[in-house]
Amino acid sequence: MPVLPVLVITVVVVADAAGGAGMIWLPLLAAGPALAAATNGTRGVLCVGLLAMAMGAAVGIGHGVPARELVAVLSALPAVTAASGLASALRGRREQVLDAVRSVAEAAQHALLQPVPEMVGPFQVAVRYSAAAAEARIGGDLYALVPTPHGIRLIVGDVRGKGLPAVGTAALVLGVFREAAYDEPDLLAVVGRIERSLARNLGTDDFVTAVVAGHPPSGHLEVVNCGHAPPLLISATGSVGTVEPTHPAPPLGLRALSGQSPHLQRLPFAVGDQLLLYTDGVTEARDHEREFYPLAKGVARHVSDEPARTLTALHDELLAHVGGRLHDDAALLLLRKKTAGEPVPVVPRSGAALQTATSSAHRVTPPA
Structure with missing residues (x-):
């Protein structure tokens, strides 16, 4: 129902009747079908055009306007209606094409950033991802969690740049990670596979920061940080610390330039501990006061003991902090090791990775 165009026509007719201005207001009736082209289909445009012509003729006859002058004024309405109908038809066709493209894009996005299960072995998992690009669900940030014979393995990373090139690089990293995580028993070997693939396919100025983590059957946590923001470690008591790398390594794709290799950190990960991996779109989000x-x-x-609830609260607070719209891709992944026999709450799917550590093999520093 073309409510707004009909309202415009009604206002024009009422204004003309109240002012008794004759034909002065009649040309404004063309605004009805023109507006309908932006809000309605072809049938709606034609109906609004016919209504405008009928109302214009009624107003002109009511004011005693000579037939020749009335026809001259109203002759513009059929032309505007026809042009508006054509514009509406073309808009509808473009929307159909856009819907088809969106359905394909959503399928590709779903394949790239595959849903993370709420439970993986003894772990509760939650994810929150926001792409900065309008109408996009993925961007230059990436995440994945893969159950393997070597334990669960996960990655959170950030590709340099934005747009489709960043999405392509993210797809490359995730594809290599999913294969290598399953094949390689050593987590450093997984990182090495990704590094070699990026060295062959990226330009000299491109790179990917990432944290690759794993939980082998031995029960400890393994972390490899390649130039990425350090994870946050949340103990079962609720204390929060930063897992700083003991030997800082360059981002993926830059090893050949720096000559430095990443190091593996082994951390204790007790029941109730949580590990939060994130990208700089979270920590570099600014409010109106910068x-x-x-x-x-x-x-x-x-x-809380529910990773999905924790990330939902964090994500809502993050959006409130920036005023409702992020200007960079942002990913949060939270992992919690639940106690034996602990009931799993039924919550909306989300993603998470959290970690705790208090060993001499790494540094856990309190946040600033």
Whole structure:
């Protein structure tokens, strides 16, 4: 129902009747079918055009306008209606094509960033992802969690740049990671496979920061940080710390330039501990006063035994901090090791990775 165009015609007719201005207002009736072209289909445009012509003729006759002058004024309405109908038909066809493209894009996005299960072995998992590009569900940030014979393995990373080139690089990294995570018993070998693939396919100025983590059957946590933001470790008691790399390594794709190799950190991961992996779109989000979002403080405020609830609260607070719209891709992945026999709450799917550590093999520093 073309409510707004009909309202425009009604306002024009009422204004003309109230002012008794004759034909002065009649040309404005063309605004009805023109507006209908933007809001309705071809049938709606034609109906609004016929209504405009009928009302225009009634107003002209009511004011005693000579037939020749009335026809001259109203002759523009059929032309505007025909042009508006054509514009509406073309708009409808473009929308159909766009819908088809969106359905294909959504399928590709779903294949690239595959859903993470709420439970993987003894772990609860939750994910939150927001792409900065309008109408997009993926961008330059990436994440994945893969159950393997060597334990679960996960990655969170950030591709340099934005747009389709960044999406292509993210797809490359995720494809290599999913294959290598299953095949390679050593987590450093997984990172090495990704590094070699990027060295062959990326330009000299391109790179990917990433944290690759794993939980082998031995029960400890393994972390390899390649130039990425350090994970947050949340103990079962709720304390939050930062897992700083003991030997900083360059981002993936830059090893040949730096000559440095990543190192493996082995961390204890007790029941109830959580590990939060994230991208810089979270920590570099600014409010209207240009203040960064304090992620560690936010985690301390919202941490719970339900990773999905924790990330939902963090994501909502992050959007409120930036005023509702992120300007960079942002990913959060939270992992919690649940106790034996602990019931799993039924919550909306989300993603998460959390970790705790207090060993001499790594540094866990309190957030600033």
